Amino acid sequence: MTVTTGDSRWQRAVGRHTSVGSRAMPHPAALALRAAALDDEHAATDLRDRFLLPAGTVYLDGNSLGALPATVPEALATAVRDQWGGDLVSSWNAHGWWEAPTRVGDAVGRIVGAAAGQVVVGDSTTVRLHQALHAAVALRPDARVVVTDPGSFPTDRYVVDGVAAQVGWRVEHASPDHVPALLADLAGRGERVGAVVLSHVDYRTGRLWDLPSLTRAAHDAGALAVWDLCHSAGAVPVDLDVHRVDLAVGCTYKYLNGGPGSPAFGYVATRHQDGFVNVLPGWNGHADPFAMADGYEGAPGIARARIGTPPMLSLLALEAALQAFDGVDVRDVRRRSSSLTRFLRTCLEALVPDVDVVSPAEDARRGSQVAVRHPDAYGLVQALAGRGVVADFRTPDVVRLGVAAPYLTHRDMLAAAHALADVLAAGEHLDPAHARRNLVT
Ligand SMILES: Cc1ncc(COP(=O)(O)O)c(C=O)c1O
Numbered sequence: 001m002t003v004t005t006g007d008s009r010w011q012r013a014v015g016r017h018t019s020v021g022s023r024a025m026p027h028p029a030a031l032a033l034r035a036a037a038l039d040d041e042h043a044a045t046d047l048r049d050r051f052l053l054p055a056g057t058v059y060l061d062g063n064s065l066g067a068l069p070a071t072v073p074e075a076l077a078t079a080v081r082d083q084w085g086g087d088l089v090s091s092w093n094a095h096g097w098w099e100a101p102t103r104v105g106d107a108v109g110r111i112v113g114a115a116a117g118q119v120v121v122g123d124s125t126t127v128r129l130h131q132a133l134h135a136a137v138a139l140r141p142d143a144r145v146v147v148t149d150p151g152s153f154p155t156d157r158y159v160v161d162g163v164a165a166q167v168g169w170r171v172e173h174a175s176p177d178h179v180p181a182l183l184a185d186l187a188g189r190g191e192r193v194g195a196v197v198l199s200h201v202d203y204r205t206g207r208l209w210d211l212p213s214l215t216r217a218a219h220d221a222g223a224l225a226v227w228d229l230c231h232s233a234g235a236v237p238v239d240l241d242v243h244r245v246d247l248a249v250g251c252t253y254k255y256l257n258g259g260p261g262s263p264a265f266g267y268v269a270t271r272h273q274d275g276f277v278n279v280l281p282g283w284n285g286h287a288d289p290f291a292m293a294d295g296y297e298g299a300p301g302i303a304r305a306r307i308g309t310p311p312m313l314s315l316l317a318l319e320a321a322l323q324a325f326d327g328v329d330v331r332d333v334r335r336r337s338s339s340l341t342r343f344l345r346t347c348l349e350a351l352v353p354d355v356d357v358v359s360p361a362e363d364a365r366r367g368s369q370v371a372v373r374h375p376d377a378y379g380l381v382q383a384l385a386g387r388g389v390v391a392d393f394r395t396p397d398v399v400r401l402g403v404a405a406p407y408l409t410h411r412d413m414l415a416a417a418h419a420l421a422d423v424l425a426a427g428e429h430l431d432p433a434h435a436r437r438n439l440v441t
């Protein structure tokens with residue numbers, strides 16, 4: 001496969017091909033020229049200096065744990081030393097701690113296309129999804145069915161199964177591309193679907209699903225569209241308001257770089273907030289929390305989705321981390337990401353043609369990762385780490401190469417593909433030292 005471009009150095013170099021099977025592949029030297037040209041072309045969106053990364057590492061695991069933004073250490077030190085250590089409990093007022101879940105929610109909202117007052121931050125994605133699905137049940141009292149993807153990330157499947165069992169709904173499964181047909185079939189049988197729960201990007205293959213059309217299909221069936229944005233927030237434009245998504249959740253420790261265990265976010269469209277029943281009513285979501293009232297009365301607006309005291313240090317770290325997006329249009333992040341993942345695919349096809357790339361070739365269907373399948377995927381990930389390329393393994397045979405565009409370059413993509421080729425050529429992935437032993441992969 002060759003890539004067409006207007007760059008003349010590339011045009012000249014691409015004339016040099018290596019033949020693999022019946023296909024002509026770009027020569028490694030041509031790939032190096034191409035990487036340099038693409039990095040020049042995308043120089044304006046290179047935000048690497050906003051992050052602190054170890055030298056010599058190609059970090060391709062930002063789809064699990066994002067890199068450390070340069071603003072975070074000082075912000076965290078200030079929060080600990082000056083706020084907690086100096087101003088103690090008065091920090092809840094003096095430093096805006098109390099309002100942080102909705103203030104940081106608005107900052108996340110700017111990245112996922114939600115106008116202010118619709119996003120709250122706190123708790124985990126798992127908790128937020130429980131909350132969202134229970135709210136959907138309350139908003140669709142006549143429904144009895146929830147539709148979801150059987151290939152979703154496990155916690156999503158557990159939540160859907162768990163909530164359905166609690167409320168007496170039935171779970172119907174379909175891959176997102178078959179959801180419209182399933183909804184039509186259910187409607188034909190007079191079944192009322194209350195919610196369609198899907199992930200915007202498949203965590204294993206990196207497949208990006210068509211959120212606008214699937215949201216419309218859910219609405220046409222009378223159901224609410226509930227999206228998990230873990231693998232798209234900060235990487236792909238989501239435009240929640242534009243597409244009239246009803247409820248959404250997502251984590252902040254991947255492409256939003258909030259840090260390990262940083263709190264998740266929940267989106268409740270304004271039109272659903274009055275009818276939003278919080279299945280986990282807690283005092284932080286009360287209309288008048290310090291009245292210490294006997295009975296629960298939810299706060300107006302998105303604040304009613306608050307639960308209990310948030311993990312303040314993590315929340316403040318996230319707030320500082322989001323500054324990495326200051327002045328950045330997520331559409332530009334996406335353009336850079338598409339170029340990087342497209343080029344990574346090109347490099348893999350040229351340098352490791354026997355490896356099976358499972359992420360879609362079409363930009364519009366690919367999120368911000370390139371996944372490959374290999375029978376020794378675990379060993380490959382370990383051996384890559386030995387060469388400074390950090391990827392991850394997903395059972396049973398997937399190597400995920402996560403591409404967080406702000407801090408990665410096309411040269412990094414080429415370096416990763418070369419490392420993979422070198423590992424395979426040397427058989428390093430078969431080294432018994434790389435036999436599976438870690439819990440976190
Ligand atoms: C799609 C998706 N949903 C949910 C989660 C995790 O949820 P939690 O933050 O509750 O661990 C992950 C990753 O861990 C994920 O990839």
Ligand SMILES: Nc1c(O)cccc1C(=O)C[C@H](N)C(=O)O
Nearest residue numbers: 063064065153203230261440441
């Ligand atoms: N949340 C994680 C964790 O606490 C430990 C290790 C990995 C994770 C992840 O986020 C995994 C990730 N959701 C995935 O897509 O596989």
